[in-house]
Amino acid sequence: MGTFILYKTILASCILMISLLVAMYSTLIERKVAGFFQDRLGPDRAGPWGLFQPLADGIKLFFKEEFMPNTADKFLYILGPSLTMLIALLTSAAIPWGSNLVINGKEYPLQVADINIGILYIFAIVSIGVYGIMIGGWASNNKYALLGAIRASSQMISYELAMSLAIIAVVMMTGSLSLKDIVQQQHGFNWNVWYQPAAFLIFLVCAFAECNRSPFDLPECETELVGGYHTEYSSMKLGFYLFAEYINMFISAAVMATLFFGGYNFPFMDKLALSPNAMATIGFFVLFTKITFLGFVFMWVRWTLPRFRYDQLMRLGWKAMIPLAILNIVITGIVILIR
């Protein structure tokens, strides 16, 4: 029991550190990618290839002046960014980061919590993810912030539906809600994306909308809403909002890699005949390669597509994504019945 708790604590802290580190460096990668797409260099002053840029940004955010509007609801104003950060970090608990490690003949899974409803847990976290933005936007007592918050919540509620409907097709194929089972069924090169390409595309579009990323970044659309829900925020509270967006991006890339790209599985993994520990390590790096690629897709789309209009966004969500997802479920059901 003691070693169990110790092991889980260490694992959870490691995952927390890795998420924060990845989020920190995705800000740099995002700016480098933006530079690449716009044919310029991107940040390169702080350290070699601008490697210390995230540190410089972080220090800058910490030392900026704290500002709180005096009509704001004090408690909720502080609760908003904290809640956003907390909820962004919660999801990583259910993701299997690798196969089991074997130390002294005992198996240690690289997953904090193997709950048998893993997918639903992730949806629960996604569905409460909107609270941080709504509370922050309302508590600022600013019209632009409120408009941003309302946009964010209606957008997230609309796309959540299509997202969960897309996953149902995957669950029907796997017959399990546990993320571990879903990953194990995609052993080798047997990835879900080959069987469920439509579900993957719907999920990807919805993930952009859920993370408030371009082309769906209407909640913080600066040409209409000044800064959106974080207009009144400054210093590290603003930093938390911006940072949580990158954590969300990392986690949704991880969820997509787990559900559709086989998680830690890679082709020809049975031919290697390595020890379980080596396999777990390789699996972990394979998963990270997939996450990095999907993260790059997020940035690629952001710097390629223009922003949607709000009515277009709603029409796409309700009249294209949800019917497509339902059609996908029906077709999957028919195919499973015939087989």
Added chain:
Amino acid sequence: MFTKYIFFFLSILALYSALMVLMSKKPIHSVLYLTLTFFAIAGHYVLLNAQFLAVVHVIVYAGAIMVLFLFTVMLLNLNKEEVSPKPLWIKTVVIIAGGTLMIVLIGIFRGYDIAIKTDPFLTQIGLVKNLGRVLYKDYLLPFELSSILFLTAMVGAVLLGKKEQI
């Protein structure tokens, strides 16, 4: 047991936040306290080994219904603290109605054997596999009928909310 302390913590949290729903001055605070109550109750479901129910509770109540509540309250802008004194007859009616409900509840619990027959921490019925089997095998017709009821309500809401065709 460790679970006992969690039980007491969750119960106190649920009762406190439920009381705060009634006592907070600002409507937004009431809505947020209600959300907190739902989370505490979801925690109770986990303690009873009903993970599926807990997660669905969070998704449906905290994730969808309460967000819509928050949405409406924000748009209505009820922030101004206007406490209009209610007339005496309304107060009397409310007290009588609430008191009657309380008597009914006390009556139910007096006649009910609260002693738990099975160990709630070991029961397996709340796991998704067993629950699905019960719902789709033993109670298929009521389950489908209730889903039709929901669909009807949804269609009705859309019809009511629709503007007149010109």
